Amino acid sequence: MKIGVLALQGAVTEHIVSIEKAGAEGLPIKRVEQLAEVQGLIIPGGESTTIGKLMRKYGFIEAIRDFAGLGKPIFGTCAGMIVLAKRIAGGEPGHLELMDITVARNAFGRQRESFECDLEVKGINEPVRAVFIRAPLINETGPNVDVLTVYNDEIVTAREGNLLVSSFHPELTEDYRLHQYFADMVEASLAAKQ
Ligand code: GLN
Numbered sequence: 697m698k699i700g701v702l703a704l705q706g707a708v709t710e711h712i713v714s715i716e717k718a719g720a721e722g723l724p725i726k727r728v729e730q731l732a733e734v735q736g737l738i739i740p741g742g743e744s745t746t747i748g749k750l751m752r753k754y755g756f757i758e759a760i761r762d763f764a765g766l767g768k769p770i771f772g773t774c775a776g777m778i779v780l781a782k783r784i785a786g787g788e789p790g791h792l793e794l795m796d797i798t799v800a801r802n803a804f805g806r807q808r809e810s811f812e813c814d815l816e817v818k819g820i821n822e823p824v825r826a827v828f829i830r831a832p833l834i835n836e837t838g839p840n841v842d843v844l845t846v847y848n849d850e851i852v853t854a855r856e857g858n859l860l861v862s863s864f865h866p867e868l869t870e871d872y873r874l875h876q877y878f879a880d881m882v883e884a885s886l887a888a889k890q
Pocket of ligand 1: 740741742743744745773774775776778801802829830831832
């Protein structure tokens with residue numbers, strides 16, 4: 697099973713390391729054609745406006761929408777979550793607009809720009825170590841969105857069908873269980889096709 701990591705900007709290598717710990721092969725995706733080689737895709741953290749711009753420039757918006765349309769799972773972390781959201785608070789235009797959530801960018805304020813904590817994630821037994829860096833959070837969820845983590849009354853992990861998002865960076869710790877969760881989603885999507 698191969699899982700791609702969109703390699704336009706952001707923490708690519710760390711995601712590849714984590715996805716390989718979870719037992720899948722990781723592939724950096726630099727060109728749209730490479731999407732045909734993978735069964736799941738991770739969109740990493742970074743700067744969402746930059747990632748969005750590069751996605752438009754290289755044809756990834758349509759290509760990733762098609763990828764999702766085929767039922768292939770996508771995991772967006774931090775900026776990747778913003779890029780997947782249907783709506784961005786404050787009226788900024790969306791990017792892929794695939795997941796029925798509204799996100800607020802840089803939502804934790806200056807005092808808490810960057811921090812780490814342990815979080816309960818629905819579907820994972822023990823708390824997951826989470827690193828937040830100028831993180832977004834989810835303000836609103838549509839009816840088909842399953843909330844996986846609420847932290848201080850804020851939604852920071854969620855799933856809608858084959859789309860998974862986290863406000864934090866699961867790739868910056870040794871804890872690869874969220875990648876394992878995603879790899880299991882990819883495996884289930886393949887089994888469903890047979
Ligand atoms: N603040 C960034 C943005 O709004 C996201 C930060 C991150 O990915 N660590 O795009």
